[in-house]
Amino acid sequence: MERKEVxxxxxxxxxxxxxxxxxxxxxxxxxxxxxxxxxxxxxxIDLGYLFLLVERTFAxxxxxxxxxxxxxxxxxxxxDLVLQAALSDKQ
Numbered sequence: 559m560e561r562k563e564v565x566x567x568x569x570x571x572x573x574x575x576x577x578x579x580x581x582x583x584x585x586x587x588x589x590x591x592x593x594x595x596x597x598x599x600x601x602x603i604d605l606g607y608l609f610l611l612v613e614r615t616f617a618x619x620x621x622x623x624x625x626x627x628x629x630x631x632x633x634x635x636x637x638d639l640v641l642q643a644a645l646s647d648k649q
Contacts, residue, residue: 589634618643
């Protein structure tokens with residue numbers, strides 16, 4: 559799985575949860591912005607739905623510990639978790 563491909567798919571899942579991606583900014587500008595912040599305005603329920611979509615779409619399992627540590631709150635963090643989980647599942 560290529561990082562760029564995962565980023566594009568995660569962006570699509572975020573849109574499916576009802577959030578809009580910034581139109582005037584590049585990915586580099588918003589990839590580390592919190593999804594629950596003023597830019598994306600996602601709720602905790604939205605993040606829960608996004609979590610389920612991410613696990614189903616990428617056929618990976620993300621540990622609850624990583625969620626509790628707040629590692630599922632930016633696009634880059636989600637992409638990192640997906641790529642790590644995909645590697646773990648292959649081994």
